[in-house]
Amino acid sequence: MYKDLPRGTKLSITYSVKKAFILYMESIEWDEDAYNSDEFLRFWRQYSDESAQWTNEVDQTLLENSAFQEDLTKKVNEIIKKIFETAPTEDQMNKIDELVQKLGIEDVDYSCQAEADYHIERLSKQA
Known part of the structure; x- marks a missing residue:
C-alpha cells in the first residue's frame, strides 16, 4: 500500500x-x-x-x-x-576532534552523520 x-x-x-x-x-x-x-x-x-x-x-x-x-x-x-x-564524514570527525581538543574535554562518542552534526553544533556553542 x-x-x-x-x-x-x-x-x-x-x-x-x-x-x-x-x-x-x-x-x-x-x-x-x-x-x-x-x-x-x-x-x-x-x-x-x-x-x-x-x-x-x-x-x-x-x-x-x-x-x-x-x-x-x-x-x-x-x-x-x-x-x-550513514557514517560520519572525515570533515565531521576532524571538526569534532578539533573542538574536543580546543575545549579540553574527553572524546565524544558518535556513530553517524546526524549524531556528529549534533555534537558539532553543541560543542561549537561551548567553544
Missing part, C-alpha cells in the same frame, strides 16, 4: 521521519539508552500533523488501514536504520 503512494508523498514521508527522528534524538541528547520507539512515534506523528505536507495528501481511511500502518512502520524503521548506518 505504501509503495502505491505518489513519489512526492513518499519523499515527504521520508523527509518527515528523518527530520522528526533527528529532532527527537536531539531532545534526548542522542542518548540511545533513553530512546523509546513508542515515544518517537508519538513525536513523529505530532511533527507530521503540524509540519509535514504528506498528512494532507494521504486519505484518512488509508492512514487507518492496518496494512498501510504496517508498511509505514517498516518504512520508518528502514529510514532510522539508514540514518544510523
